[in-house]
Amino acid sequence: MKEKNSVGIVKSLLFSSSNPLDVESDIRLDSYELMYETYGSLNKKKNNAILVCHALSGNHHVAGRYSKKDKYPGWWDNLVGPGKPLDTNKFFVIGVNNLGGSDGSTGPKSMNPTTKKVWGSSFPIITVQDWVTSQNELITYLGINKLAGVLGGSLGGMQALQWSIQYPEKLANSIVIAAAPNLTAQNIAFNEVARQSILTDPDFNNGNFYETKKLPKRGLRIARMLGHITYLSNDVMGSKFGRKKINKNKNRQYSFNTEFEIESYLNYQADKFANEFDANTYIRMTKALDYYDPAKSNVKNLSKVLKKAKANFLVISFSSDWRFSSERSKEIVKGLLDNNIKVSYAELSVASGHDAFLMEDEHYHGIIKSYFQKVHKQL
Numbered sequence: 085m086k087e088k089n090s091v092g093i094v095k096s097l098l099f100s101s102s103n104p105l106d107v108e109s110d111i112r113l114d115s116y117e118l119m120y121e122t123y124g125s126l127n128k129k130k131n132n133a134i135l136v137c138h139a140l141s142g143n144h145h146v147a148g149r150y151s152k153k154d155k156y157p158g159w160w161d162n163l164v165g166p167g168k169p170l171d172t173n174k175f176f177v178i179g180v181n182n183l184g185g186s187d188g189s190t191g192p193k194s195m196n197p198t199t200k201k202v203w204g205s206s207f208p209i210i211t212v213q214d215w216v217t218s219q220n221e222l223i224t225y226l227g228i229n230k231l232a233g234v235l236g237g238s239l240g241g242m243q244a245l246q247w248s249i250q251y252p253e254k255l256a257n258s259i260v261i262a263a264a265p266n267l268t269a270q271n272i273a274f275n276e277v278a279r280q281s282i283l284t285d286p287d288f289n290n291g292n293f294y295e296t297k298k299l300p301k302r303g304l305r306i307a308r309m310l311g312h313i314t315y316l317s318n319d320v321m322g323s324k325f326g327r328k329k330i331n332k333n334k335n336r337q338y339s340f341n342t343e344f345e346i347e348s349y350l351n352y353q354a355d356k357f358a359n360e361f362d363a364n365t366y367i368r369m370t371k372a373l374d375y376y377d378p379a380k381s382n383v384k385n386l387s388k389v390l391k392k393a394k395a396n397f398l399v400i401s402f403s404s405d406w407r408f409s410s411e412r413s414k415e416i417v418k419g420l421l422d423n424n425i426k427v428s429y430a431e432l433s434v435a436s437g438h439d440a441f442l443m444e445d446e447h448y449h450g451i452i453k454s455y456f457q458k459v460h461k462q463l
Contacts, residue, residue, distance in 0.1 A: 093150065121158075123164060124177055140239050141361060145187070175456070180222060192204055192364035219243075238441065239263075241262060257397070257455075260416060261400045262400065266378075267373055282367055321346060399416055402437070
């Protein structure tokens with residue numbers, strides 16, 4: 085499938101680290117692997133690399149296709165490619181599947197080298213800080229001393245923020261989109277409901293469902309449905325689905341069968357997700373979200389923490405995003421301004437809700453493209 089400005093056919097690569105990683109949950113991983121992809125070329129100075137961090141259900145497959153038969157390209161293909169906002173003619177772009185993920189990196193589905201059995205429920209909870217540590221190992225392996233930028237939306241934006249705190253000397257630009265310095269109580273509550281739907285699914289088997297080979301699909305389905313409701317704005321749901329029925333010519337069924345289009349949409353997304361995503365990974369990803377809090381829940385501390393940052397920032401929020409509201413992005417901006425750190429901020433009026441960061445919006449993409457053009461001139 086030939087597409088305009090596509091990175092084309094891509095392949096995944098595997099990075100193996102033999103350096104022990106002491107994760108924050110007080111467990112040591114003697115070794116681990118990260119699945120990743122790269123697009124574009126690293127220049128002679130090795131200073132044009134951009135790391136793309138994924139959100140909750142993302143992975144390393146950011147752009148392109150694995151074969152011409154693939155139905156869909158990578159999850160941020162509209163943003164990454166030749167001539168696109170993140171131009172692979174100018175930058176060396178890296179996508180990585182986070183530690184604990186379900187797409188090739190060491191995680192619950194992997195073999196525990198000590199027990200020679202699948203990790204399953206014994207795989208540790210991994211934090212944003214742990215991800216950044218492991219990502220730095222990959223960057224070092226690739227021969228990159230300093231990243232031109234780290235880019236991410238939602239949970240990916242938290243990683244971009246953490247990079248500026250954890251490795252300030254190794255980052256020139258941090259692009260934080262639709263993110264927050266920590267989760268609100270409401271957001272933690274949403275995550276807990278999603279986790280409980282999985283944990284209470286009998287097929288979850290305390291996280292050891294690999295042995296029974298019965299996936300906890302019921303729990304994953306409910307978790308995904310809940311997630312999708314929070315990712316979309318009320319306006320988008322209304323305009324896209326409203327109260328439309330699947331069969332317009334059919335009277336009310338007065339049953340619990342699927343009748344409304346929104347029901348059909350949620351069930352479709354739930355079925356697709358339950359067949360693709362690992363339940364142990366999902367509950368650990370949500371915990372990483374819950375635990376991330378560099379300022380330890382004190383807004384005043386955020387300015388102190390961000391004092392370490394040396395990168396320039398682009399922070400973007402969306403007016404319709406009620407899960408990661410613009411007010412949360414403004415907390416980050418304030419913390420940066422308190423330290424006289426250069427930051428550009430944009431709050432965009434789009435109706436898509438939290439998922440807006442994944443959408444192809446002309447104004448949104450124009451801001452990112454303009455920012456990366458400036459970054460490239462400074463290389």
